[in-house]
Amino acid sequence: MIRTLIIGAGGVGRVVVHKCVQNSDVFGKIILASRTLSRCEGIKAELPHANIEVHTVDADITSEVSKLISTCQADIVINVALPYQDLTIMDACIQTNTPYLDTANYEHPDEAKFEYKLQWARDEKFKKAGIMGLLGSGFDPGATNVFCAFAQKHYFDEIHTIDILDCNGGDHGYPFATNFNPEINLREVSAKGRYWQNGEWIETEPMEIMQVWDYPEIGEKDSYLLYHEEMESLVKHIKGLKRIRFFMTFGQSYLTHMKCLENVGMLGIEEVEHKGQKIVPMQFLATLLPDPSTLGERTTGKTNIGIVAEGLKDGVKKKIYIYQVKDHQDCYKETNSQGVSYSTGVPAMIGAKLMLEGKWSGEGVFNMEQLDPDPFMDEMNKQGLPWKIKEL
Ligand code: NDP
Numbered sequence: 001m002i003r004t005l006i007i008g009a010g011g012v013g014r015v016v017v018h019k020c021v022q023n024s025d026v027f028g029k030i031i032l033a034s035r036t037l038s039r040c041e042g043i044k045a046e047l048p049h050a051n052i053e054v055h056t057v058d059a060d061i062t063s064e065v066s067k068l069i070s071t072c073q074a075d076i077v078i079n080v081a082l083p084y085q086d087l088t089i090m091d092a093c094i095q096t097n098t099p100y101l102d103t104a105n106y107e108h109p110d111e112a113k114f115e116y117k118l119q120w121a122r123d124e125k126f127k128k129a130g131i132m133g134l135l136g137s138g139f140d141p142g143a144t145n146v147f148c149a150f151a152q153k154h155y156f157d158e159i160h161t162i163d164i165l166d167c168n169g170g171d172h173g174y175p176f177a178t179n180f181n182p183e184i185n186l187r188e189v190s191a192k193g194r195y196w197q198n199g200e201w202i203e204t205e206p207m208e209i210m211q212v213w214d215y216p217e218i219g220e221k222d223s224y225l226l227y228h229e230e231m232e233s234l235v236k237h238i239k240g241l242k243r244i245r246f247f248m249t250f251g252q253s254y255l256t257h258m259k260c261l262e263n264v265g266m267l268g269i270e271e272v273e274h275k276g277q278k279i280v281p282m283q284f285l286a287t288l289l290p291d292p293s294t295l296g297e298r299t300t301g302k303t304n305i306g307i308v309a310e311g312l313k314d315g316v317k318k319k320i321y322i323y324q325v326k327d328h329q330d331c332y333k334e335t336n337s338q339g340v341s342y343s344t345g346v347p348a349m350i351g352a353k354l355m356l357e358g359k360w361s362g363e364g365v366f367n368m369e370q371l372d373p374d375p376f377m378d379e380m381n382k383q384g385l386p387w388k389i390k391e392l
Contacts, residue, residue, distance in 0.1 A: 001028040001029055002026065002027060002028030002029070002075050002076075002356060003028055003029045003031060003072055003073055003074050003075050004020055004027040004028060004029070004030050004031065004074065004075065004076055004078065004352065004356075005031045005033065005068070005069060005072055005074035005076070005077045005078070005098075006020070006030060006031070006032050006033070006078045006080060007033050007034065007057065007059050007065070007077060007078070007079050007080065007081050007085070007089060008034055008059075008079065008080035008081035008082070008085075009032055009033075009034035009036070009039035009040045009042075009043055010034075010039070010080070010081075010181065010292070010293050010341075011180060011181075011291075011292045011293035011295075011337055011338070011340070011341035011345075012080045012103065012138070012180065012341050012344045012345045012348065013032070013034065013039075013043065013080045013081075013345075014043050014046075014293060014335065014336065014337055014341065014345070015331075015335045015337045015341050015342050015344070015345025015346065015348075015349075016078055016080055016345040016348050016349055017030060017032055017043050017044075017047065017052065018046070018047065018334070018335040018336075018337075018345075019335070019345060019346055019349035019383065019384075020078075020349055020352075021047050021050040021052070023349065023353060023383075024050070024051065026353050026356050026357060027349075027352070027353070027356070028051070028075075029051045029052075029053065030050065030051060030052045030053070031052075031053045031054075031055065031068075031072045031074065032044065032052055032053070032054050032055070033054070033055040033056065033057040033059075033068055034056065034057065034081065035056065035057070035058060035059070035081075036056070037054060037055075037056040040054035040055070040056075041054055046336060053072070055068060055072070059079075059081050059085040059088055059089055060084070060085060060088055061088065062088045062089075062091045062092050062095070063092075065077075065088060065089055065092035066092040066095045066096050069092055069093070069096045069098050070096055074096075074098055075098070075099070075356065076098065076099045076100075076101065076352055076355060076356060077089060077092075077093055077098055077099070077100050077101070078101050078102075078348055078349075078352050079100065079101065079102040079103075080102075080103055080344075080345070080348060082104075082181060082183075082184060083104045083105060083106055083107040083114060083184060084106075084107060084108070084109050086102055086104075086105065086106040086119060087106055087118055087119070087122075089102070090119065090122050090126075090133060091122075093126075093129075093131065093133065094122065094125045094126065094129050094131075097129045097130065097131055098131060099131050099132045099133070099134075099355055100126075100131070100132075100133040100134070101133070101134040101137050101348065101351050101352050101355065102134075102135060102136065102137070103136060103137055103138030103141075103142060103344055103347075103348050104136065104138065104141070104184070104229070105119060105135065105136060105141070105229045105232075106118050106119050107184070107187070109269070110269065110270075111269075112187040112190075112191055112269055113191075114188075114229055115229075115232060116135065116229070116232055116233060116367075119133075119135055119365060120365060122365060123364045123365045124364075126363060126364045126365050127363045127364045130363055131363065132355060132360070132361060132362050132363060132364070132365075132366065133364070133365035133366065134351050134352075134355060134360070134365075134366055134368070134371075135233075135365055135366065135367050135368075136229065136230060136233070136367060136368055137347050137348050137350070137351030137352075137368060138343075138344040138345075138347055138348060139305055139324075139343040139344050139347055140164060140166055140228065140230060140246075140305055141228070141229050141230035141233075141367075141368065142230075142344070142347040142348075142351070142368055143305070143324065143343070143347050143376075143380065143385065143387075144164050144166075144230055144305065144306075144307055145230050145233065145234060145367060145368035145369040146347075146368050146369065146373045146376045146377065147306065147307045147322040147373075147387070148162060148234055148238055148307055148309065148369050149237075149368070149369040149370075149371070149372075149373040150322065150373040150374070150377055151307070151309040151320060151322060152238055152239065152369075153372075153373060153374075155309070155313060155318065155320055156309065156311040156312065156313050156318065157311070157312055157313055157314065158239055158240030158311045158312045159238050159239065159240060159241055159309050159310070159311040160240060160241065160242045160243070160310055160311045160312070161241075161242060161243045161244070161309070161310045161311070162234065162238065162241065162243075162244045162245075162307055162308070162309050162310075163244075163245050163246075163247060163307065163308045164228065164230065164231075164244075164245070164246045164247070164305075164306075164307050165213055165215070165223060165247050165304075165305070165306055165307070165308065165323070166228075166246070166247065166248045166249070166305045167213070167215045167218055167221050167223065167248075167249040167303065167304045167305065168248075168249060168301075168303050168339070168340060169215065169218035169219070169221065169249070169301045169302050169303065169304065170299045170300065170301035170302065170303060170328045170338065170339060170340075171299065171300055171301050172290070172295045172298050172299045172338070173298050174290055174295075175253065175257065176253070176254065176257040176258075176289070177289055177290040177292070177295060178289065178292055179292055179295065179338060179339075179340035179341075180292050180340055180341065180344070181286070181292065182285065182286040182289045182292070183282055183283060183286045186258070186261075186267055186282065186285070186286075187267075187269070187282070188226065188228075189206075189226065189248075189250075189258065190206055190258060190262055190267050191206065191226075191227060192204060192205060192206055192227070193205070193206060193207070193208060193209060193224075193225045193226050193227055194227035194231075195225060195227075195231070195243070195244065195245040195246070196231055196235050196241075196243065196244045196245075197242065197243045198242060198243070204225060207224045207225075207250075207255065208225070209224065209225035210222055210223065210224050210225070211223055211225075211247065213247065213249075215249075215304040215323075216304060216323065216325065216388070216390075217302055217304060217325045218301075218302055218304050218325070221249040222249060222250065222251075222252075223247035223248065223249050224247060224248060224249075224250055225245055225246065225247055226246055226247070226248050227246065228246035228248075230246075230367075231244050231245075231246060233367035233369065234367075234369060237367065237369045237370060238369065240311065261285065265281055266281045266282070266284075266285045267281065267282055267285070268280070268281040268282060269281075269282050292338070292340070292341065293337070293341065295338045296328070296331065296332040296335075296336055296337045296338040296341070297332060297336075299328040299329075299332070299338040299339065300328055300329060301327075301328055302325055302326060302327050302328065302339070303325070303326045303328070303339040303340065303343055304323055304324070304325045304326075305323065305324055305343065306321060306322050306323025306324060306387075307321070307322055307323075308320070308321045308392065309322075318391070319391070319392040320389055320390065320391055320392065321389070321390045321392055322387060322388070322389050323387065323388055323390075324343070324380070324385050324386070324387040324388075325388075326339045326342060326343055326384075326385065327339070331343075331384075334384065342384070343385060346380075346383050346384055346385050347376075347380070347385070349383070350376055350379040350380065350383055351368070351376070353379065354371075354375055354376060354379070359372075359375045360372070360375070360376075
C-alpha cells in the first residue's frame with residue numbers, strides 16, 4: 001500500500017489530509033507529522049474512518065525527518081510546514097530517495113527574502129537520488145504557474161505579458177487577521193514590490209503600484225503590486241515573455257493595521273530584549289493574531305485567483321484570462337477550512353497525486369510550469385477548483 005507522509009498540521013495541512021483521504025485509492029495510508037502532536041490528532045479526529053497515523057517531528061532537523069521517512073516507509077513527502085523547513089525536508093528526501101513536494105519557496109528565518117536559489121541548487125542531488133522534487137504546488141505559486149503553461153500550450157505561440165491576479169473577497173469578521181501563517185504572510189506583504197520587464201527586475205516601494213481590477217463573481221477591488229515567488233521561475237520558462245507582474249487585493253483596514261504595526265516595530269524579525277527576555281516582535285504578533293486554521297467557520301465570500309496573458313497566436317494579438325473562483329463556506333463545509341487554505345491544499349494534493357500516478361515524473365527539481373499542464377487542469381475541475389477561461 002502507498003504511504004503518504006504529510007509534514008505540517010496547520011490550515012493547509014488539514015486540507016491536504018482531507019483531500020488525500022478523499023483520494024485514498026491513490027494515497028493509501030496517511031502519516032501526518034508536525035511539531036505539535038495535538039494539532040495532528042485534531043485533524044485525525046475529523047476523519048475517524050480514515051487510515052491516518054500521527055507523529056511529532058521537528059522538521060528543522062534533517063536527521064529527524066529522515067528517520068521518520070524511513071520508519072514510516074513513505075512513498076512521497078508533502079511538505080506543508082513553513083518555508084523555513086524546505087531545505088531540511090528536501091535533504092531528508094535526498095538521503096532516503098523519497099519524492100518531495102512543497103507549496104512555498106525557501107526562506108531563511110532571519111532574512112525576509114524568498115528565492116529558489118538554494119532549492120534549485122539541489123537539482124543534481126535529486127537527479128542522483130533518482131527522485132522528483134516538485135516546487136510550489138499550491139495556488140500561487142502552483143495553479144497560477146500551471147495556468148501560464150496551459151496558456152502557452154493551447155493559446156499562444158508567444159506570451160508577451162502576464163499579470164497574476166489574486167483576490168480574496170472574503171470576510172472573517174476580525175479587525176485584522178491573515179489567511180495563512182501570519183509571519184510568512186506579513187513578511188511577504190510588507191516587503192518591497194518587484195516586477196520583471198524586458199529582462200530586468202524593477203523594485204517598487206511596498207504598495208506603491210495599485211490598479212483596480214473587476215474580479216468575476218466578486219467585483220472591483222484595489223489590487224496592489226507585490227513580489228511573488230512564481231515570477232522567478234516563470235521568467236525562465238515562458239517563451240518570449242516581456243513583462244510579468246503580480247497583484248493582490250487588500251482592503252484599506254488591512255493596510256492601515258499593517259502600516260500601524262510596522263510603524264511601531266511589530267513587524268520586526270530581529271530579536272529585541274523585553275524585560276530580560278529575548279523576543280522577535282513578528283513572532284509575538286503571530287501569537288496574538290487569530291490562527292488562520294480557525295477562520296473557516298466565520299469566513300464568508302469568495303476568492304478569485306487567475307492570470308491574464310497577452311501575446312501572439314498565428315501572428316494575431318490575443319489576450320486571455322484564466323481564473324478560479326471559490327466560496328469560503330463551500331470549503332468549510334467540505335474540509336473545515338477557509339478558502340485560502342483550501343485553494344493551497346487542493347493543488348498540493350493534485351501535484352502529489354500526479355506524481356504517485358506517474359502522470360508527472362522526472363528526476364531533479366521542477367517548477368510547476370515545466371510539466372504538462374493538462375492533467376493538472378483536469379484534476380482541478382474534478383477536485384473542487386473548477387476554472388474558467390475568458391477571451392478579453
Ligand atoms: P500554519 O502556520 O497554519 O501551519 C504550519 C504548520 O507547520 C503548523 O502545524 C506548524 O506546527 C508546522 N511546523 C512549523 N514549524 C515546524 C517544524 N520545525 N517542524 C514540524 N512542523 C512545523 O501555516 P499554513 O498551513 O497557513 O501554511 C503552510 C504552508 O503553505 C506555508 O509554507 C505557507 O507559506 C504555504 N502557503 C502556500 C500558498 C500557495 O498558494 N502556494 C498559500 C498559502 C500558504 P505548530 O502547530 O507547532 O506551529
